[in-house]
């Protein structure tokens with residue numbers, strides 16, 4: 001199926017600028033910056049159910065998401081999202097590489113966090129179909145599996161992707177978690193300095209934990225005017241507690257800006 005080409009005008013871009021990585025900057029050894037972005041319902045759901053691809057963004061906020069993609073070196077998702085959505089993870093903005101210009105300019109590198117290397121990639125995976133067509137890049141997969149499936153290694157390498165090995169940090173409720181600082185160090189070594197994290201629920205909730213928030217430079221959330229109902233994939237980080245054990249607010253945004261876009265509203269902020 002041909003991918004649609006999107007446009008997002010200069011005047012629409014203005015409100016976002018403060019929350020995006022600068023177009024050019026000195027990296028001076030710092031860890032990559034993270035922009036955390038996702039689309040949510042009014043009941044804080046980002047998908048109808050685990051494993052169900054759910055469109056929430058309207059056409060304007062979808063175009064915004066692709067503009068934000070164009071402003072980052074990489075887009076990062078968890079393996080839950082890769083397996084559920086078979087995502088394209090490219091930039092389909094008019095003028096991006098493969099969408100009106102040659103080469104891969106404005107095409108971010110997809111990054112998948114896949115501790116056990118369980119994502120079943122194939123020649124038909126959308127991400128590789130687009131890489132083959134010169135409309136996106138093949139993914140880098142961060143894993144703590146020392147021997148990912150040989151066929152997947154070969155398939156990835158054929159199109160310019162690869163597995164990157166790193167140690168396992170901890171296991172939470174039966175799920176393997178990689179450590180954010182180590183992830184960012186690995187990405188810095190790959191020359192990637194700005195990372196747009198798109199999801200899914202577990203990845204977002206992990207980054208919203210107090211000990212990980214310091215890695216997040218800004219948050220851009222699209223809020224769609226609907227309720228998905230119970231049973232969805234919910235963004236809701238663990239509650240915090242103070243020194244007496246009393247429950248406190250998990251996270252509060254600062255420097256907040258609200259911007260209506262079509263029927264959605266976009267919330268931007270920092271920690």
Ligand SMILES: NC(=O)C1=CN([C@@H]2O[C@H](COP(=O)(O)OP(=O)(O)OC[C@H]3O[C@@H](n4cnc5c(N)ncnc54)[C@H](OP(=O)(O)O)[C@@H]3O)[C@@H](O)[C@H]2O)C=CC1
Pocket residue numbers: 037038039040045046047049050051052053054056077078079080081082084085113114115116118174175176177178179180198199200201202203204206233
């Ligand atoms: N509306 C929106 O904007 C978006 C919606 N989505 C939706 O989200 C859903 C997927 O969310 P979810 O199932 O939570 O999966 P995720 O995409 O969040 O992936 C979670 C998995 O990543 C691995 N992982 C490694 N390190 C960490 C870490 N530090 N913190 C958390 N996870 C880590 C674990 O793998 P393992 O299980 O192998 O141990 C974990 O189960 C899909 O339905 C998708 O459609 C996704 C993105 C955006």
Ligand SMILES: Nc1nc(O)c(N)c(N[C@@H]2O[C@H](COP(=O)(O)O)[C@@H](O)[C@H]2O)n1
Pocket residue numbers: 038039053054055056057062065077081082085086087088089090198199222
């Ligand atoms: N911004 C946004 N709005 C939605 O409604 C969404 N469902 C998502 N999902 C994220 O985008 C990925 C799909 O991207 P492609 O269109 O396949 O390039 C999906 O995997 C989620 O990360 N985002």
